[in-house]
Structure formats: structure tokens, C-alpha cells
Amino acid sequence: xxxxxxxxxxxxxxxxxxxxxxxxxxxxxxxxxxxxxxxxxxxxxxxxxxxxxxxxxxxxxxxxxxxxxxxxxxxxxxxxxxxxxxxxxxxxxxxxxxxxxxxxxxxxxxxxxxxxxxxxxxxxxxxxxxxxxxxxxxxxxxxxxxxxxxxxxxxxxxxxxxxxxxxxxxxxxxxxxxxxxxxxxxxxxxxxxxxxxxxxxxxxxxxxxxxxxxxxxxxxxxxxxxxxxxxxxxxxxxxxxxxxxxxxxxxxxxxxxxxxxxxxxxxxxxxxxx
Ligand SMILES: [Zn+2]
Numbered sequence: 001x002x003x004x005x006x007x008x009x010x011x012x013x014x015x016x017x018x019x020x021x022x023x024x025x026x027x028x029x030x031x032x033x034x035x036x037x038x039x040x041x042x043x044x045x046x047x048x049x050x051x052x053x054x055x056x057x058x059x060x061x062x063x064x065x066x067x068x069x070x071x072x073x074x075x076x077x078x079x080x081x082x083x084x085x086x087x088x089x090x091x092x093x094x095x096x097x098x099x100x101x102x103x104x105x106x107x108x109x110x111x112x113x114x115x116x117x118x119x120x121x122x123x124x125x126x127x128x129x130x131x132x133x134x135x136x137x138x139x140x141x142x143x144x145x146x147x148x149x150x151x152x153x154x155x156x157x158x159x160x161x162x163x164x165x166x167x168x169x170x171x172x173x174x175x176x177x178x179x180x181x182x183x184x185x186x187x188x189x190x191x192x193x194x195x196x197x198x199x200x201x202x203x204x205x206x207x208x209x210x211x212x213x214x215x216x217x218x219x220x221x222x223x224x225x226x227x228x229x230x231x232x233x234x235x236x237x238x239x240x241x242x243x244x245x246x247x248x249x250x251x252x253x254x255x256x257x258x259x260x261x262x263x264x265x266x267x268x269x270x271x272x273x274x
Pocket of ligand 1: 048049099103151152
């Protein structure tokens, strides 16, 4: 391939122990490779756990507004306040999808947290999801899209084929998708970059790790080592983000928007819901 010089670079090894700032250069080079191939490097932004108009939520909305980057809020149906819908009225571009039902852990013995965990009676889990979907449809009307983002990004695979029958058109979890349509009528579009270090500090995961995750997914797509058509998803959690998270997000948005290859999509575009 003509673009071999960039894809052939051992990027991980190169980044080790070198001066700070290489991650941004790597991102720039990766985006240049997309531009050289006349391809749009499409990204999308999902933020999880919204229930009400907290100061952090308002900060998030302001960031989307200032940057004109489409924001998709994965909202927890149970406990979501009408006040959230009222605040969103001022920001018409923000879309809403469904983040489980109650965000309660029903995880099993493996210790992994999951609301839609294996072993739960399917009718119970699906009944909750349908109730949640109806509630979000009522609260958010036209800005709600029937896309399920399972809490902790985990869902019992046995539930997936039943999602279209429960009214869902999309599924958004984490990691490069294995299938664009995991069940007939259900499109999957995941996130690939989580900027919070959940296992460690619960603060910012760090520039190097965050940028490496973005560059890796873009490079895999460009080389067709992952589904080239899956938009690269940036996952945020406004309620727990520290200053470093916010600063990184603002810088990422400014830098990507300045690059000719980048297109930021909303959830409708990212998951082909139109
Ligand atoms: Zn969550």
C-alpha cells in the first residue's frame, strides 16, 4: 500500500519513553493518512450516566455547544428528571439514547458488573428495557433514538437477538464491533476510547493512553484490520471527569476539528439510523 510508511511504524514502541506530545503527532499523522486516501475519519461522542442537569452536565453541554461537536447522551431511564429534558430544550443538537434501565448491577460470580447480565430472566430484563424506552420517548420525544448502551458496556449475548422486538434499532457497547448487524434490524456502533481510568485513579487515563486508543482504532480501520465503516467512538462520563479529562477533551476537539480529514458524527449518522 502507498501509505505503508505510516502504518509500518511501530508506534507503541516508538512512544515509549519519548518526549511528551508524541501522541498528538501520531494522531496528526494518522489523520493525514486518512486525508491522503481521500477518506473521512469519522468520530462520534457518547457520554454516559446522565439523569439530571448537574453542573457537570451543563459543562458538557457548553462544550458541545462551543465546539459544535454533536453530543449523544446515554441516559438512565429510572430516576431521570424532567429537568434534564427541560435543559436540553436549549441545545437542539444533543441526542439521547438509552443507558440500561436502573443502572443496577446484576453481575454474576465472575465479579464483572452488568445490569443486563447473563442469568437474569430475559423477560425481566427486556421488560425493564421496554419500560425505559417508553419513558425516554415520552421525556425526550424527537431527540431520543432507540439505541441501547448497556451499563458497564456488557450485555448477555442471548438478549441481543430480542432487542429489535423490544423496539431497539441500535446497540452501543465498547471495543471494535464484531458485526455491524448483530441481529436483523439492529445496528451496532461502539465506543473505542474511554478517557477515565476506572481501574486506577478514576481520573484521566492520561494523554498517551487516550491518544493511543484513538490512533489504534483509526489505524485498524484504515488498514481494514477492524470494520472500516465503524465510526471511532469517544466515551466520556461527565459526572466523574476531573480537570485533566475536561482539558484533554477540549484539546482533542479543537485539534480534530482543525484537521481536514475529521468528521464528527451524531448518533444517527454513526449508527446509520437515518
Ligand atoms: Zn454507566
